[in-house]
Amino acid sequence: RNTLTVSEYLSEWLHGIEIRGDLAESTVETYRLGVQVFSPKFEKVLLPQLTRRMVQRAVDEVTETAINPRSKRPYKPATIKGRFGAFRVALTDAVKLDLIDHSPASLIRLPRIQDQARDVLTEREVISLLNTTQGTRWHAFWAMLLTTGMRTGEARALRWSDLNGSEVRIRRNLRYRSRQNYTFRETKGKRGRVVSLPPETMTALVQHKA
Numbered sequence: 001r002n003t004l005t006v007s008e009y010l011s012e013w014l015h016g017i018e019i020r021g022d023l024a025e026s027t028v029e030t031y032r033l034g035v036q037v038f039s040p041k042f043e044k045v046l047l048p049q050l051t052r053r054m055v056q057r058a059v060d061e062v063t064e065t066a067i068n069p070r071s072k073r074p075y076k077p078a079t080i081k082g083r084f085g086a087f088r089v090a091l092t093d094a095v096k097l098d099l100i101d102h103s104p105a106s107l108i109r110l111p112r113i114q115d116q117a118r119d120v121l122t123e124r125e126v127i128s129l130l131n132t133t134q135g136t137r138w139h140a141f142w143a144m145l146l147t148t149g150m151r152t153g154e155a156r157a158l159r160w161s162d163l164n165g166s167e168v169r170i171r172r173n174l175r176y177r178s179r180q181n182y183t184f185r186e187t188k189g190k191r192g193r194v195v196s197l198p199p200e201t202m203t204a205l206v207q208h209k210a
């Protein structure tokens with residue numbers, strides 16, 4: 001008979017993922033945060049006794065009252081979705097291991113993510129920015145961002161060895177909090193992804209390296 005509590009199972013599940021080492025560190029960190037949020041909700045609940053109603057109640061409690069320890073503010077809907085995603089994966093794995101017959105994490109109502117309008121630079125503003133940074137150490141960086149759609153952390157983590165002709169392979173991401181607090185994390189795909197660079201960006205890189 002399965003006498004594991006949900007919290008005990010989540011701890012074992014996370015430990016297995018950490019020692020297996022086949023996932024990107026960013027994914028493992030997401031799983032850690034998900035366990036951190038939902039494990040305390042089920043410390044006394046046996047895994048086979050977990051119901052969809054219990055899970056829904058836990059999600060509602062996190063939405064209404066939980067405080068994000070990082071921001072010291074209530075969790076945003078998108079953050080809750082990410083944390084719950086980790087919990088859902090854990091229960092799906094429990095089904096695969098024959099620890100439970102079905103996942104009670106299915107069909108759960110999550111807080112709605114509100115669409116947020118984003119400010120986008122106009123073509124004139126892009127040209128102005130590139131002209132303004134011309135001749136500075138940041139020109140190649142801005143050219144890379146504006147002509148490829150690359151994420152800021154990806155551009156910051158690039159090395160010259162990632163460049164192959166007019167293509168660059170994105171292998172890692174820089175998580176930056178301060179001058180003394182930053183980490184490099186591999187992208188989800190082991191080989192990363194390849195981005196083609198337009199001629200003007202190649203010219204900026206050549207000038208930057210000179």
